[in-house]
Amino acid sequence: LQGELRVVDLPVREIERAVVDRRADVGLTYVPHPHADLAFRPIAAMSFGIYAQASAFRRTPFKDLPFAVPVSLLAAAPSGAPAVDGWPEGVYRNVRFRLSMLQTALELATRGHCAVFIPDVIAKLSNRRSGREGKLTKRRGPQGLRPVSQTAYLVTRVERQDEARWEALAGGLAQLLSG
Numbered sequence: 001l002q003g004e005l006r007v008v009d010l011p012v013r014e015i016e017r018a019v020v021d022r023r024a025d026v027g028l029t030y031v032p033h034p035h036a037d038l039a040f041r042p043i044a045a046m047s048f049g050i051y052a053q054a055s056a057f058r059r060t061p062f063k064d065l066p067f068a069v070p071v072s073l074l075a076a077a078p079s080g081a082p083a084v085d086g087w088p089e090g091v092y093r094n095v096r097f098r099l100s101m102l103q104t105a106l107e108l109a110t111r112g113h114c115a116v117f118i119p120d121v122i123a124k125l126s127n128r129r130s131g132r133e134g135k136l137t138k139r140r141g142p143q144g145l146r147p148v149s150q151t152a153y154l155v156t157r158v159e160r161q162d163e164a165r166w167e168a169l170a171g172g173l174a175q176l177l178s179g
Contacts, residue, residue: 009101012070012084019155026166027155028173030119031084039161040153043170044177046119048086048148051136056112062142066096068105068114085117086148093117093142110134119150121177152177 010018015027020037032040050065057065070084087093096114099105106126109116111134123136130136154170156163 009103011100016155019157022157025156025160026169028152029155030086030150030152032153032155037158039156039158041156041161041166041170043152043154044174045149045151046121046177048117048119048150049123050115050117050139050141051109051123052115052139053110053112053133054135054137055133057115057139062140063092063094065094065139066114067093068097068099068108068116069093069095071098071100086150087117088145088148091142091145106136109136115139117148119177 010027012029012031013033015024015029016033016035016038018024019027020035028043030046034040052065069087097105097108099108102118102122105114105116106118106122108114110126110130116136120138123138127135152173154166154173156166160166
């Protein structure tokens, strides 16, 4: 890819609005919201897990494990996920924090204040930049929590969906997300 690449963290649905309104050329989401002006290119399946700081909550029963979750729930999301973070409907978790930014949730989790439900690749990337004390480890979930996997999509405007640079970007992202 040539030129400047600006990466911004936007709330769900704002990603699509930014591409439609031409404030962004491309978006990345795993909770797609179809729009007539948008094209969604599947990139990679991402597995999700419960993560907490390595030494935090070792003896805490799952029902008491404090979670940071996204502020908004998604009503009738096309992907079938009831929450922005993909947590399955009907499975209890102890919500302590409701946050609008993933980065804030990761910061709280790496400091040992909560657990998060995130794609495994996000935990892996977080651990690359964290010191030993801030490493996230995968935790067991409650009985009845089945494995969660969602597809990541590259979002572009329909009239620009065939541009060669998106193919290159999609390939790079697929490699990163398959991690």
